[in-house]
Every structure is written in structure tokens, then in C-alpha cells.
Amino acid sequence: MLFNSFVFLFLFLPIVYFGFWRIHTKTRRYIWLTVASYVFYGTWNYKFCALMAFSTAVSYFAGVGMLEASDPRRRKLFLIVPVTVDLLLLGFFKYFNFTVSSVAHLSALLHVPMRAPALNIILPVGISFYTFHTISYMVDAYRGVITPTRNFWEFSCYVSLFSQLVAGPIVRFRQIESDLENLDHADRTRWLNIGWSFFAIGMMKKVLLADTIAAVINPAWKDVAHLSTLGAWLCVLGYTYQIYFDFAGYSDMAVGLGYLFGIRLPQNFNSPYKASNISDFWHRWHMSLSTCLRDYLYIPLGGSRVSSRWLVYRNLMITMLLGGLWHGANWTFVLWGGYHGVLLCLYRLFGSAWERVPHLLQRIATFLLVVIGWVFFRSDNFSVAAAMLARMFTLSSGTLFPGLIGLLVALFISAAIAHFAANTFEIRHEWKPLTVAVLSLGYAAALLAIASGQESPFLYFQF
Amino acid sequence: MKDTVGNPGSIWSIGRLLPRLMLFLFLLDLCLRFVPLDPLTFRAWEAVLRHYPNAVGPFTPNKHYHRAESYGGVASIGNLPALRHYHAVDFTTDAYGFHNSPAPPQNHPIGVVLGDSFAVGSELSEDQTLSAQLTQRFGGYFYNAGAPQPLHLRSLQAVLQRLQLHHGLVVFEFLESRALQNPPATTPDGARGTFQQFVFRALGPDWTDRLGTPLNELHASPLQALSAKLEKKIQNDKFLPNSFAAFVIQEKLRNGDPIAFLPAEFKSPADPRQAAAAWAAYLAWYAEELRKDGLELTVLLVPNRTTVYAPLLAQPRDVSASLETLADLAGALQNASVSTVSLEPRFSREAALLLDRKKYLYFLDDTHWNGTGTAIAADELARKAGDAP
Numbered sequence: 131m132l133f134n135s136f137v138f139l140f141l142f143l144p145i146v147y148f149g150f151w152r153i154h155t156k157t158r159r160y161i162w163l164t165v166a167s168y169v170f171y172g173t174w175n176y177k178f179c180a181l182m183a184f185s186t187a188v189s190y191f192a193g194v195g196m197l198e199a200s201d202p203r204r205r206k207l208f209l210i211v212p213v214t215v216d217l218l219l220l221g222f223f224k225y226f227n228f229t230v231s232s233v234a235h236l237s238a239l240l241h242v243p244m245r246a247p248a249l250n251i252i253l254p255v256g257i258s259f260y261t262f263h264t265i266s267y268m269v270d271a272y273r274g275v276i277t278p279t280r281n282f283w284e285f286s287c288y289v290s291l292f293s294q295l296v297a298g299p300i301v302r303f304r305q306i307e308s309d310l311e312n313l314d315h316a317d318r319t320r321w322l323n324i325g326w327s328f329f330a331i332g333m334m335k336k337v338l339l340a341d342t343i344a345a346v347i348n349p350a351w352k353d354v355a356h357l358s359t360l361g362a363w364l365c366v367l368g369y370t371y372q373i374y375f376d377f378a379g380y381s382d383m384a385v386g387l388g389y390l391f392g393i394r395l396p397q398n399f400n401s402p403y404k405a406s407n408i409s410d411f412w413h414r415w416h417m418s419l420s421t422c423l424r425d426y427l428y429i430p431l432g433g434s435r436v437s438s439r440w441l442v443y444r445n446l447m448i449t450m451l452l453g454g455l456w457h458g459a460n461w462t463f464v465l466w467g468g469y470h471g472v473l474l475c476l477y478r479l480f481g482s483a484w485e486r487v488p489h490l491l492q493r494i495a496t497f498l499l500v501v502i503g504w505v506f507f508r509s510d511n512f513s514v515a516a517a518m519l520a521r522m523f524t525l526s527s528g529t530l531f532p533g534l535i536g537l538l539v540a541l542f543i544s545a546a547i548a549h550f551a552a553n554t555f556e557i558r559h560e561w562k563p564l565t566v567a568v569l570s571l572g573y574a575a576a577l578l579a580i581a582s583g584q585e586s587p588f589l590y591f592q593f
Numbered sequence: 594m595k596d597t598v599g600n601p602g603s604i605w606s607i608g609r610l611l612p613r614l615m616l617f618l619f620l621l622d623l624c625l626r627f628v629p630l631d632p633l634t635f636r637a638w639e640a641v642l643r644h645y646p647n648a649v650g651p652f653t654p655n656k657h658y659h660r661a662e663s664y665g666g667v668a669s670i671g672n673l674p675a676l677r678h679y680h681a682v683d684f685t686t687d688a689y690g691f692h693n694s695p696a697p698p699q700n701h702p703i704g705v706v707l708g709d710s711f712a713v714g715s716e717l718s719e720d721q722t723l724s725a726q727l728t729q730r731f732g733g734y735f736y737n738a739g740a741p742q743p744l745h746l747r748s749l750q751a752v753l754q755r756l757q758l759h760h761g762l763v764v765f766e767f768l769e770s771r772a773l774q775n776p777p778a779t780t781p782d783g784a785r786g787t788f789q790q791f792v793f794r795a796l797g798p799d800w801t802d803r804l805g806t807p808l809n810e811l812h813a814s815p816l817q818a819l820s821a822k823l824e825k826k827i828q829n830d831k832f833l834p835n836s837f838a839a840f841v842i843q844e845k846l847r848n849g850d851p852i853a854f855l856p857a858e859f860k861s862p863a864d865p866r867q868a869a870a871a872w873a874a875y876l877a878w879y880a881e882e883l884r885k886d887g888l889e890l891t892v893l894l895v896p897n898r899t900t901v902y903a904p905l906l907a908q909p910r911d912v913s914a915s916l917e918t919l920a921d922l923a924g925a926l927q928n929a930s931v932s933t934v935s936l937e938p939r940f941s942r943e944a945a946l947l948l949d950r951k952k953y954l955y956f957l958d959d960t961h962w963n964g965t966g967t968a969i970a971a972d973e974l975a976r977k978a979g980d981a982p
Contacts, residue, residue, distance in 0.1 A: 139615065140615065140619055319608075322606075322608030322609075323606050323607050323608035324608075325608065326607045326608045326611045326612070327607050327608075329611075330607065330611055342833065345828070345833050345834060345836060346833060346834055349834055349836075531834065532830035532831070532833075532834040532835065533828075533830065533831070533832065533833040533834035534831075535831055535832045536827070536832040536833040559607075561606075561607055563605040566605050566606070566607050566610055569607060569611075570607075570610055570611060570614050573611060573614065574614060574618070577615070577618060578816075578820045578823070579820070579824070581814075581816060581817045581820040581821075582817070582820040582821045582823070582824040
């Protein structure tokens with residue numbers, strides 16, 4: 131079930147919303163949201179509900195175990211065992227075939243024959259996201275950052291909350307703990323406006339901008355070899371804005387939905403294309419992931435507080451390579467992560483020189499570096515990425531593509547919003563009637579676009 | 594950012610306006626479903642088709658649909674205005690919901706045509722359908738009982754009862770691509786579900802029609818049709834690329850005329866012999882059941898459009914799999930003693946002859962046959978009847 135589908139908007143959401151506000155006790159609200167979230171999740175593949183329930187139960191009991199264990203070694207056991215279970219599940223479903231095929235490929239290169247037992251594994255939607263929820267919960271509980279909850283339904287509500295279940299933001303328990311604790315005192319009208327405002331803006335970003343751009347550039351990405359230089363740049367620029375408005379749109383909708391149920395989800399995007407350096411970009415892009423990677427990987431590796439500069443670079447590279455791999459079982463994602471790792475290392479090395487460059491140039495250069503990175507991210511394999519880069523950086527005559535007018539209009543609007551407008555967390559959402567009317571028209575247009583019948587999943591669902 | 598924003602009580606607050614907008618659109622959509630779909634359609638099929646499973650006739654009863662500029666479904670699916678071949682269509686349905694003249698001849702019919710949209714004559718006016726052509730050639734009235742799927746025996750028997758047809762000819766139009774599907778069960782209700790069987794038997798055909806009609810109205814959404822139309826307008830390869838074009842295969846005939854196919858038209862069964870045997874068994878059973886009622890069944894094997902025109906393309910395509918399927922079907926039916934007329938040889942010959950005159954047996958922008966096709970089919974059936982001992 132997609133947020134941008136009729137069944138969600140006109141059936142699921144009204145039932146869950148009115149049901150939620152008819153219930154007044156905290157635990158019943160947890161149960162209601164949990165059941166709703168499992169229904170939401172089960173519409174993709176009901177069998178994977180059991181997997182999520184298992185992961186939830188393991189993490190919950192680990193948290194309770196940590197509460198009761200006084201022996202540090204037992205506490206550590208309550209961390210290591212469930213985290214290992216979660217990572218094994220993630221590894222099996224997401225990376226098993228990838229690992230097997232990579233090993234087979236390597237063995238073929240080394241002329242060592244090997245039979246690769248590829249399995250027919252379906253990747254459960256959102257597994258990367260809810261696994262991060264459970265792991266962050268257990269690590270935070272172990273570190274004493276949070277007190278694990280004894281209320282199973284509160285925890286299952288946190289893990290499975292439908293608004294952020296399949297594509298984030300990756301919410302840490304401490305970020306919504308107080309809202310969950312006070313769920314019985316939530317005020318329906320308090321965040322109604324801001325919730326709908328977030329939701330409508332997110333919907334418009336996704337349906338009117340990201341999907342319009344996708345309609346033009348997706349066919350072009352299938353035929354990279356025949357693109358002209360201009361066509362190649364338009365294609366990559368298109369993807370740059372498509373992925374931003376697709377994912378930021380989803381995040382806005384998730385935040386809006388959270389508000390409608392009295393739960394404030396954290397910000398996931400802070401105008402990333404306004405970044406003035408690559409480090410700044412990673413403070414603004416998919417913030418919930420980058421802070422998780424920082425807190426649960428980079429800092430435990432030693433972060434920047436290590437004896438040697440080279441160790442900092444090593445930590446950065448490991449973090450970014452694994453961050454890339456988190457996005458999907460494909461070497462192109464690893465390359466994308468590695469590319470950003472190198473950029474971050476270079477920035478650490480030449481940061482002071484970079485700061486002397488005029489601010490506008492910093493922003494343009496950062497944006498261009500990010501755009502080039504998206505080539506690796508979007509390409510299905512290295513040869514497509516290489517072909518696209520070759521088209522971009524050599525003077526190639528070739529075809530443009532149909533739908534150029536639509537693309538240019540969408541790019542113009544997208545660029546204006548991404549580079550110059552305030553983001554959804556910066557605006558006050560205190561709309562004047564005229565603005566409300568314009569927003570409503572945009573929202574109605576998005577609904578009409580959805581009504582035409584072609585469902586468009588969010589890009590980050592695949593991760 | 595402040596936690597509490599705006600005045601949630603004001604009608605101009607977004608938190609109040611957007612849910613109301615959604616409610617308004619929902620109610621609008623619901624109401625529009627009771628408004629005829631005709632103005633939004635480009636052909637009769639979508640405007641008249643009923644969508645509940647127990648109706649005997651597949652279409653809204655006693656309805657007349659007229660469109661001066663109708664065109665083919667393949668051109669519509671591919672959103673290809675340049676490929677459209679406009680033609681006027683008048684499509685009327687009788688009291689039972691079949692594509693017949695509303696005022697049938699006074700005398701009892703001498704035969705019935707059943708089958709799928711080819712038998713219906715989905716792009717044809719009543720005077721061009723197969724049943725109309727047969728009426729002209731046999732000198733007696735043939736009733737058109739064509740439906741999206743050929744009628745199961747019990748539904749056909751209900752029609753025959755209403756027509757008071759106790760002996761005569763039943764023509765079963767069988768399109769080549771039907772061999773891709775498994776035949777229904779050899780029971781009067783075919784593959785109908787248990788609940789459907791129960792409803793159909795308990796209420797009878799009249800009441801299932803009456804009760805189903807209001808539910809049918811809810812099926813089609815004019816709002817959705819309108820937004821799909823808008824989307825197709827925008828996807829004109831200038832403002833947005835035409836994503837629908839990928840759903841069709843565009844080709845050129847030897848004479849230079851463009852023709853569009855659906856990929857499904859090129860498909861053949863993986864095991865034609867097995868498919869032929871299964872269908873022959875079903876049709877033999879069907880013929881036997883009809884024989885008990887004094888009716889004779891003749892199966893009319895209709896080739897796919899691709900089987901006839903793929904060899905006539907500027908770059909011809911191989912149709913040996915299709916020819917094998919049709920030959921296997923004809924052979925299996927003959928072995929099962931089911932009277933059969935295979936149109937492929939005559940159609941292929943006529944199509945080649947007519948090509949230079951830019952005349953066709955099928956529409957170039959639709960999967961179905963045209964009036965020329967039905968006329969030749971009726972000739973072949975008449976010839977077969979004349980040859981009969």
C-alpha cells in the first residue's frame with residue numbers, strides 16, 4: 131500500500147485515523163497503530179509480517195533483559211545476540227545472493243570453478259529501516275541512552291509505525307519516546323494543520339515533481355548509449371531532483387502522518403542541495419541515516435578522535451562504503467558510497483582551502499559533485515555508469531528525448547525549490563487562505579494524477 | 594518551528610480543508626459513477642459493458658450507443674492518435690443485454706452465435722456482426738449471444754429458453770488466442786464460483802440482472818476515466834513522453850500502411866497439441882449437451898489478426914506456431930466429431946488479395962475483425978451448411 135494510492139488515502143487512513151481518536155487509552159492506541167501498521171505492511175506480502183514480528187519480539191526481550199541484568203557480561207549478551215540475529219536476517223534477505231554472485235564472479239576471475247547456489251529470495255520491503263530501528267534501540271538501551279520499555283505494544287508500535295515503516299525516516303526510540311509515552315494525552319486538533327500541511331506538500335513533491343521527471347528520464351536511462359551530451363546532463367540532473375523530491379516527499383508525508391497521530395518524527399532533509407561542502411551535504415541529506423551511521427558505526431570505529439589522520443580516513447571510508455551498501459545489494463551503491471567517502475576525505479584534507487572559495491562557488495561545486503555521484507547510484511551496473519559519464523564529459527551528438535518541455539518545466543520548478551526555497555521544517559505552516567487554496571489545488575491535482583491509475587512506488591522502498 | 598500553527602477551527606485552515614477536499618472528491622466520484630460513461634468513451638465496449646458476474650447478457654439492456662468518430666482499442670492503449678482509423682459506430686443492445694437490434698424479427702431465430710468480442714462485433718454496428726451476416730445468408734434470424742467470454746452452457750440455455758429456440762444451429766466463434774487459456778469445467782456453470790452458482794440458481798437470470806444493475810454502476814469511475822484521458826493528452830511526446838506506446842507493437846504493412854498489435858496477439862500455447870485436445874474435449878461435451886436439446890454446434894475457428902497480417906508486414910514475421918495451433922485445433926475437433934470451420938486459409942488468401950487495394954479483414958488499430966471479415970466468415974459458414982449432407 132502506497133501513501134499515494136487511493137486505497138491508502140480513502141480507506142486505510144480514514145479508518146486508522148478515526149479509530150485511533152476513538153480510543154483513549156495509551157496501550158489500546160499502541161495496539162491499534164501496531165495492528166494498522168501490520169495490515170499496511172501485509173498488503174505487500176503478509177508472510178513478511180512474521181519476520182517483522184520476530185525481529186520485534188527478539189529486540190523487545192533483549193531490552194527487557196538489559197533492564198533486569200546487572201552483570202555487564204549478561205547485558206552485553208543481550209546486545210550481541212539480538213543484533214546478530216537482526217543483522218543475519220538482513221544479511222540473508224538482502225545480501226545473500228549478492229555475496230554468492232560476487233564470490234562466484236571473483237572465483238571466475240581467479241579461474242577457480244565454483245557453483246553459486248543462488249536462492250529465490252524476495253527482499254522484504256523496509257527491512258533495512260526496521261532493522262535499524264531495532265538495532266538503534268538495543269544499542270541505545272545498552273549504552274543507557276534510553277530506558278527500554280516494558281510495554282511490548284509501545285515497542286511494537288515504535289518499530290512498525292506505518293508512517294515510517296518502509297522508507298524512514300529512521301527514527302530512534304529516544305526521538306519519539308515522549309510522544310509515545312504521552313499518546314493518551316495527544317490532542318487531535320493541535321497538530322492537525324501542520325500534519326496535513328506536511329502531508330500535502332510531500333504528496334505534491336512526489337506526484338507532481340518526482341513522478342513527472344521520472345516519466346521523462348526513465349526511458350532515457352534505458353538507452354544511455356544514444357544520449358547527447360546535453361541529454362545526458364538533463365538525464366542526470368533530472369534524477370538528482372527526482373530522488374530528492376521522491377524521498378523528501380515521502381519523508382514529509384511520513385512526518386505529516388506522524389503529526390496526525392500525535393507523534394513527531396524527526397527531520398530527514400534539510401535542503402541538501404544548498405550544501406556548501408560535502409560534509410555539509412551529509413548533514414542535510416537523509417539525516418536520520420547519516421546520524422545513525424555516525425553514532426553506530428563511525429564513532430564506535432574511533433571517529434575523528436584517533437591517533438592518526440589516516441585512521442580518520444579509514445573510518446570515513448568504511449562508514450561510507452557500508453552506508454552505500456545499506457542502500458542495496460549492488461556494487462554501484464558501494465561505489466557511490468566510496469565516491470562520497472573519498473570526497474569527505476578530500477574535504478578533510480583540503481577543507482581550509484575550500485573555505486576560501488566564494489560561497490556561491492562552493493555551493494555550485496558541491497552540487498555538481500553530488501550530481502556526478504548520482505550517476506553511480508542510479509546506474510544498474512558499472513558499464514551504464516561509465517557510459518553515462520562518458521556521454522556527460524565528452525561532446526556527444528545523439529538524441530534528446532521526448533517530453534523535453536515537461537522535463538524543463540519540472541527541472542525549473544524543482545531547482546527553484548531545492549536551491550532557494552525554505553524547506554518544510556523551516557516554513558511556519560501558517561498559511562493564508564490564498565496559499566491554502568493554492569495548496570489544495572495542488573493536492574487535488576496530485577489526487578487526479580493518482581486517479582489515472584498508474585501507481586508509482588517511492589524510490590527508497592527498494593532499499 | 595511552532596508546534597501549534599494556524600487556527601484549526603477555521604474552514605481556511607489546511608487541516609480542515611484538505612480532508613473536506615478528499616471527502617468532496619470521494620463523493621463526487623461516487624455520484625459520477627451513476628452518470629453514463631458515454632461522453633468519456635471512444636467506442637461502445639466500455640460504455641455498455643456490465644461488470645457483475647451473474648448477468649446473462651453482458652451489456653446494459655436496451656441501450657443505443659452512437660459515436661461518429663470511434664476508433665480501435667490498440668490505438669487507444671498505445672495512446673497513438675496518428676494510428677487511429679476513425680469510423681462511425683452504432684451499437685444497440687436488446688432487452689437481454691446482447692448486441693442485437695432492439696426489435697428482433699417476429700419469427701423465432703434459427704440459430705445463435707456465441708463467442709467472445711469477435712462474436713459480439715465489438716466495433717461493428719448490428720448489420721455488420723457475424724449474426725447479421727448469417728441472417729442475410731441463411732434467410733432466418735441468427736441471435737447474437739456474444740459476450741466477453743463465451744457463455745457457459747447454463748447461461749446459453751437461459752438465452753435459448755427466452756428465445757424459445759428448440760432446434761437450430763449454434764455457432765461457437767473460437768478465437769485462436771483462446772487456446773492460451775484452459776477450457777472451463779465441463780459442467781453447466783463452467784468455471785463459475787460456488788457463490789455465483791448459488792446466486793444464479795436461486796434468483797434466476799431476471800433477478801440477478803435486476804439486482805446487479807445498481808452494483809454495476811459503481812464499477813466504472815468517470816473521474817478516473819477523465820484523469821486517464823488527461824494523462825494521455827499530456828503524454829504527447831512533447832510535454833511528456835508517451836509511456837503507453839510501450840504497450841503496443843507498431844509495424845508497417847507491405848503496402849506502407851501502419852498497423853499496431855498487442856504483444857498478446859503474437860502468443861501461442863507452449864503445447865498446442867495439449868491445448869487443442871483440452872478444448873476439443875470441452876467443445877465435444879458442449880456439442881453433446883446441445884444435441885440433447887436439438888441444437889447443432891459448429892465451431893468457427895478465427896485466426897488472430899497477427900496470423901493473417903504478420904506475413905504481410907514489410908518485414909514479415911514467422912507465424913508457424915499460430916498455424917500449428919490452428920491446425921491442431923481443427924484436427925482435434927474433427928477427431929472429436931465436432932463440426933468445424935477454420936477461417937485461416939480463406940482469410941490469409943483474401944487478406945493478401947485485398948492488401949494492394951488497401952482493404953482489410955481486421956481493423957488496423959484494433960484486434961477485431963471488420964465487416965469484411967464477418968462477411969467472409971458468414972460465407973464460409975453458409976458454404977459449410979450447403980455442403981452438409
